[in-house]
Each structure stands twice: as C-alpha cells, then as structure tokens.
Amino acid sequence: MELTFWGVRGTTPVIRKPASAFGGNTPCATVTTARGRLIVVDAGTGFHDLGRRLAAGKRRPLQMSLLITHFHLDHLQGLPFFDPLYDPSTEIVFYSAAEPDVLREHLGRLMGSPFFPVPFEATASRKEFRKIGGRRVRIGGAAVSACPLNHPQGCVAYKIEEGGASIVFATDTEHPAEGVDGWLAEFARGTSCLVCDATFTPREYAAGKQGWGHSTWQEGAKLAAAAGVRRLVLSHFNREHVDRDIRTIERLARRAFRATEAAREGRRLVF
Ligand SMILES: [Zn+2]
Ligand SMILES: [Zn+2]
Numbered sequence: 001m002e003l004t005f006w007g008v009r010g011t012t013p014v015i016r017k018p019a020s021a022f023g024g025n026t027p028c029a030t031v032t033t034a035r036g037r038l039i040v041v042d043a044g045t046g047f048h049d050l051g052r053r054l055a056a057g058k059r060r061p062l063q064m065s066l067l068i069t070h071f072h073l074d075h076l077q078g079l080p081f082f083d084p085l086y087d088p089s090t091e092i093v094f095y096s097a098a099e100p101d102v103l104r105e106h107l108g109r110l111m112g113s114p115f116f117p118v119p120f121e122a123t124a125s126r127k128e129f130r131k132i133g134g135r136r137v138r139i140g141g142a143a144v145s146a147c148p149l150n151h152p153q154g155c156v157a158y159k160i161e162e163g164g165a166s167i168v169f170a171t172d173t174e175h176p177a178e179g180v181d182g183w184l185a186e187f188a189r190g191t192s193c194l195v196c197d198a199t200f201t202p203r204e205y206a207a208g209k210q211g212w213g214h215s216t217w218q219e220g221a222k223l224a225a226a227a228g229v230r231r232l233v234l235s236h237f238n239r240e241h242v243d244r245d246i247r248t249i250e251r252l253a254r255r256a257f258r259a260t261e262a263a264r265e266g267r268r269l270v271f
Pocket of ligand 1: 010011072074075171172236
C-alpha cells in the first residue's frame with residue numbers, strides 16, 4: 001500500500017508563508033492498494049489538488065472510494081472543487097458511518113443553493129453510497145473497517161489493511177481525561193502506521209481546549225505506545241502553528257515515541 005498526504009491542516013486552510021513546509025490544505029490522504037485501487041480518506045481542500053492531478057493524468061476511467069471520517073467542513077471543503085466529480089467516466093463509492101441516504105443528503109446540502117452553483121446530484125460522475133458499520137468491507141483487495149472516536153457530532157477512525165500491513169487514520173479525536181482511548185488503542189493495535197490528531201500542544205489543550213474534540217502530540221505518543229504501533233504520523237495541525245512549531249512538536253514527540261513524524265503534503269509512505 002502506498003500512502004500520500006494531500007492536506008494535513010485542521011479547521012481551515014493556511015496560506016501564510018511560514019506554514020509552507022508542511023502544507024496548508026485541510027485533510028485529504030490517498031491510499032493506493034497493491035491492486036491499484038485508489039482509496040481517499042477525506043475531501044478537505046487537499047482533495048482539490050488531488051482532483052487536478054487525477055484529471056491531468058491518464059487514469060481513465062477513474063474508479064475510487066472516498067472514506068469520509070465525518071461531515072465537518074474542513075474534511076469536505078474540497079469536494080465541490082474535485083474535477084473528476086464532473087467527469088461521466090468517474091466512479092466514486094462514498095463511505096461514511098451514516099446511512100447511505102443520509103450521507104447522500106449531507107453531500108447534497110454541502111453543494112446546495114445558494115452555497116454552490118452546481119447541485120451535487122447534477123454532477124456527471126457515477127456515485128454509490130455505502131455505510132461502514134461494525135463490519136469490515138473489501139475495497140480493491142484491502143479490508144476497511146471503522147471505529148467511533150470522541151469528537152463533537154461524531155467521527156470515525158478508518159483502518160485499511162492489506163497483505164500484513166495496515167494504516168489507521170484517527171484524524172479528529174479527543175483522548176480521555178485519564179489514560180488512552182481503549183477502543184482506539186485496540187483498533188490500532190500493532191498497526192504499521194497510525195495517523196493521529198495533534199491539533200493542540202499540551203499547553204494549549206490545558207488552557208481551555210478540553211471538550212473541543214481534539215488531541216495533542218503527547219497523547220498521540222501515549223496512544224501509539226499503548227497500541228504498539230510501528231509508526232506514528234502526527235496530523236490535523238492547528239492553523240496557528242507555523243513550520244517552526246510543527247518541527248518542535250515532531251522533536252518532542254520523538255522523545256516520547258521514537259518512530260514519529262509530522263505529516264506533510266506530498267509525503268509518500270509505502271507499507
Ligand atoms: Zn477536522
Ligand atoms: Zn471535526
């Protein structure tokens with residue numbers, strides 16, 4: 001499996017210069033399975049760049065699956081601007097934790113009048129809507145499953161497993177007051193790569209951010225150790241954190257859990 005990041009920021013995109021090393025787009029990542037199936041996790045503003053790349057490429061017809069962790073705007077902002085959405089040769093299978101008709105309705109509202117000029121239902125691509133519940137589903141030779149996270153209005157972690165490797169995305173989650181999230185630790189047990197919410201520094205979190213549904217690098221490192229993961233990738237960076245801040249976060253987190261890195265746009269990891 002090949003993992004690539006297209007957006008690693010939470011809340012809003014960042015365009016100011018000191019945020020350029022890690023990228024300024026909101027969450028989007030791709031996993032390409034050994035069989036070549038394209039699985040996308042979230043459609044933040046990074047999804048726009050991915051769409052331009054796919055539209056310019058030779059991959060026709062484009063068949064892909066989009067796993068939506070939840071419906072907050074930072075994870076869906078790129079959908080209306082995704083070029084292949086308007087191409088009749090594109091096939092997209094949308095997955096979320098919601099019922100298929102609810103998922104479809106939410107995406108329709110996202111692109112509804114007067115917020116966007118083209119209704120979601122009028123876009124030319126072929127679409128399917130599926131729910132991921134408690135069971136594993138097969139996508140392009142990979143097994144995909146979900147686990148609920150602690151986040152306002154809900155969010156799910158996704159696990160993509162293929163050929164003995166696995167990647168877990170826990171993009172938006174708040175750790176319990178004491179210890180680690182036992183469900184998430186079990187879900188991520190022994191994974192090759194845990195992508196984890198590092199929105200706040202421990203100091204910011206302690207200064208009034210409890211209950212916002214996000215975590216810190218410190219809690220991410222604790223979770224990685226408790227779950228015995230092989231690699232921790234910190235992500236969903238705060239828009240206020242410039243490159244220097246993220247480098248500090250990466251350095252401190254490595255002291256707590258050695259195999260740690262900060263996610264950055266364009267970074268490709270192979271498992
Ligand atoms: Zn988010
Ligand atoms: Zn959210």
